[in-house]
Amino acid sequence: xxxxxxxxxxxxxxxxxxxxxxxxxLSLTDDITRGKIAEQEVAQVxxxxxxxxxxxxxxxxENDIYTVLENDTTIGYGFVAVGKGYSGEISILVGLxxxxxxxxxxxxxxxxxxxxxxxxxxxxxxxxxxxxxIDDVRLDGEIDAITGSTISSEAIVEAVRNAxxxxxxxxxx
Amino acid sequence: MSRFRKxxxxxxxxxxxxxxxxLGLCPALAVSTSVDNALGMxxxxxxxxxGSNIIIATIRKIVPNxxxxxxxxxxxxxxxxxxxxxxxxxxxxxxxxxxxxxxxxTVNCIILARAEAFxxxxxxxxxxxxxIGMGLGFGLALIIxxxxxEILGTGSISIFGTHLLTLPVLGEHPMAMLAxxxxxxxxxxxLLALFRRMGVVRSG
Numbered sequence: 298x299x300x301x302x303x304x305x306x307x308x309x310x311x312x313x314x315x316x317x318x319x320x321x322x323l324s325l326t327d328d329i330t331r332g333k334i335a336e337q338e339v340a341q342v343x344x345x346x347x348x349x350x351x352x353x354x355x356x357x358x359e360n361d362i363y364t365v366l367e368n369d370t371t372i373g374y375g376f377v378a379v380g381k382g383y384s385g386e387i388s389i390l391v392g393l394x395x396x397x398x399x400x401x402x403x404x405x406x407x408x409x410x411x412x413x414x415x416x417x418x419x420x421x422x423x424x425x426x427x428x429x430x431i432d433d434v435r436l437d438g439e440i441d442a443i444t445g446s447t448i449s450s451e452a453i454v455e456a457v458r459n460a461x462x463x464x465x466x467x468x469x470x
Numbered sequence: 471m472s473r474f475r476k477x478x479x480x481x482x483x484x485x486x487x488x489x490x491x492x493l494g495l496c497p498a499l500a501v502s503t504s505v506d507n508a509l510g511m512x513x514x515x516x517x518x519x520x521g522s523n524i525i526i527a528t529i530r531k532i533v534p535n536x537x538x539x540x541x542x543x544x545x546x547x548x549x550x551x552x553x554x555x556x557x558x559x560x561x562x563x564x565x566x567x568x569x570x571x572x573x574x575x576t577v578n579c580i581i582l583a584r585a586e587a588f589x590x591x592x593x594x595x596x597x598x599x600x601x602i603g604m605g606l607g608f609g610l611a612l613i614i615x616x617x618x619x620e621i622l623g624t625g626s627i628s629i630f631g632t633h634l635l636t637l638p639v640l641g642e643h644p645m646a647m648l649a650x651x652x653x654x655x656x657x658x659x660x661l662l663a664l665f666r667r668m669g670v671v672r673s674g
Contacts, residue, residue, distance in 0.1 A: 308537040315529075315541055319548040326552045333559035341562070406566065452572055 341391060341405070346375045349392040349401045362464055365392070373400050376464050380456030382407060383414050383448040391457050398467045399434060402426045402457060407449075422450065424439035426457065431465060434458040474599040477588075479605025487580045488611035488658075489665060494580040497571045498612055499654035505629055508616035509596075510564040512609030514553045514572060519581050519601040521549040526589040527597035542585045547576045581610060616655050623649030 339356075347353050352367045355363060356375075363375035374393045379386050385408035392400035404418035416422060425440050433439040434457050442450035487493045494515075501507045525545050532621035533541050544618045554572050557565040563573065575581065584604055589597040625644035647653050 308534050311533065312537050312540055312544070316546055322548055323551055326555050330555040330559035334555070336561065337562045363541050408569075412646070 319353040334374065342375065342377070345390050345403045345405070346392060349373075349375070349403070360467065362468065374464065376460060377405065378460035380452035382409050382452045383446075384408050384410065387417075387449070387452055387456070389453055389456060391461060393431075393461060393465070394428075396468055397425045397431055399429050399431060399457070399461065402453070404453075409446070409449045414443075414446045416443050417446060417449045417453055422453075431458060431461045434461065473596055477522055477592075477596050479600035479602040481600065481605070481607035482610060485604075486590070486607045486611055487604055488608060488615075489662060491580075491583075493583055494578050494608060495658075497578060498608070498615065499651065499658065501568055501571050502612050502616040502619055502657075503649050504567075504620045505613060505616050505624070505627065507567050508562070508609070508612040509573065509629075510557070510561070510568060510604065512612055514550075514557065514568070514575055515578065515608055516602070516605030517553055518546060518549040518575050519584060519605045520598065521647040522546045522581055523589040523601035524586055524594060526585045527592060527594040530590045537564060538586075538590060542582060542590075543576070546581055546585065551574045580604060614661065615654070615657050618661070619648050619653055623647070623653055654657070 318361075324337065339358070343356055346363060346365055349364045350367075350373050352372060354368055355364050355366045357364045361376060364371055365373040365375060376391055378389045378391050380389065381387075387407040387409070388405045389407050390403045392402070394400040402423050404423065407415065407418055409417065414434055422443050426434065429439045433457070434454055436442050436447075436454055439449070440454050444450045450460060481487065483490075485491055488495065488498050497511060497515075501511045522542070522545050526542060529541070550573060553575070554565070557568070557572060563613075584600060588600045592600070617627070621635075621637065622640065622645050625640035625642065627634050645653075648657060
C-alpha cells in the first residue's frame with residue numbers, strides 16, 4: 298500500500314519541487330536586477346526631462362510625479378501618462394511648466410502602425426503641446442491630429458489632458 | 471567527442487531550425503528588422519536553450535512521462551524570465567526592441583522541440599552540443615535575414631551603434647517595406663528559394 302501511494306503522488310511532488318526551485322531562482326534574479334531596472338527607468342525619464350527643461354539641475358520623485366528643480370527652485374513637473382492607441386498602449390512623458398501649462402511631451406513607447414500612427418511620436422505632432430493650457434489639450438482645441446491617425450492622436454491628447462488635470466489636482470493649487 | 475561535434479554542427483546547416491526545420495519562424499519574422507535585434511535575440515535564445523537542455527537532460531530519468539511537458543515549461547519559463555529581467559536591467563534598449571518576443575521565447579517551438587526530441591532522451595554532454603548548435607543555427611538564420619532587411623530596408627547598416635556602411639542610392643530612398651512585417655516574409659521566401667537553388671537546402 299505504502300509504495301503505491303508514493304508512486305501515485307510522485308509526479309505531484311516532483312513538479313512541486315521543481316516549481317519551488319524555480320521560484321527561489323526567480324526571486325534571487327529579481328532581487329539582483331530590481332534596483333538596476335528602477336534605475337534605468339529613472340535614467341531614461343531624467344534624460345528626457347533634461348531635454349525639456351535644459352536648466353534642470355536635479356529631480357525628485359514622489360507619488361509618480363517628478364519635480365524638476367533648478368538650484369532648489371521648482372521649475373516644472375513631469376509624469377508618465379498612458380493612452381490606449383490604435384494597436385496597444387502609448388506611454389507619454391508629460392512635462393508641465395506650472396500647474397496649468399504643458400511644457401512639452403515625449404512619446405516613451407508606442408506600437409502604432411509604422412508610417413501612419415507612429416508619426417504621433419515625431420516632432421511636428423509632439424511640438425504642438427509646448428505652452429498649451431491643460432484644458433486646451435484637445436483635438437478641437439489647440440492640437441491638430443495627424444492626418445490618417447486620428448485614433449492615435451486622440452489617444453495621446455486624451456491621455457495627456459486627463460493625466461495632467463489629475464496630477465495638477467494632486468499637486469494642489 | 472565526435473558525437474558532440476555532430477550534434478553541434480547539425481543545427482547550423484543540415485537541421486537549421488529556421489531554414490530546414492521551419493521552427494521558431496514567428497520570432498524570426500518579427501525581430502529580424504535589424505542585426506542588433508537579431509544578435510540580442512540569439513543571445514537570449516542560446517542562453518535559454520542551453521539552460522533548459524542541460525537541466526532537462528539532467529533530470530530526464532526522474533521525470534515521469536505524464537508530467538514531462540509541465541516540467542519542461544517550468545524549466546524553460548524560468549530561464550526566459552531570468553533573461554528578460556537581465557536584459558531589462560542591463561540592456562534596456564534591446565529589451566524595448568525585442569518587446570513581446572522576449573517572453574515569448576517560452577513558447578518558442580525550437581526550445582520545446584529540443585527539450586522533447588533531444589534533451590529528454592540524451593546525455594547532458596550531447597544536449598549541450600545540441601543546444602549550442604541549434605542556438606547558433608537560429609542566430610545564423612536570423613542574422614542573414616536581418617542583414618538583408620536592415621541594409622535594404624533602411625539603406626545602411628550599423629552594429630551596436632557603430633555605423634558600418636550606407637548604400638549610395640538606397641541610403642536616401644530605402645525600401646522601407648522590407649523593414650516592415652511583409653518584408654520579413656519576402657526576405658525569408660527569397661532566401662529559401664536561393665538556398666534551394668544552390669542546393670544548400672534539399673526539398674523534402
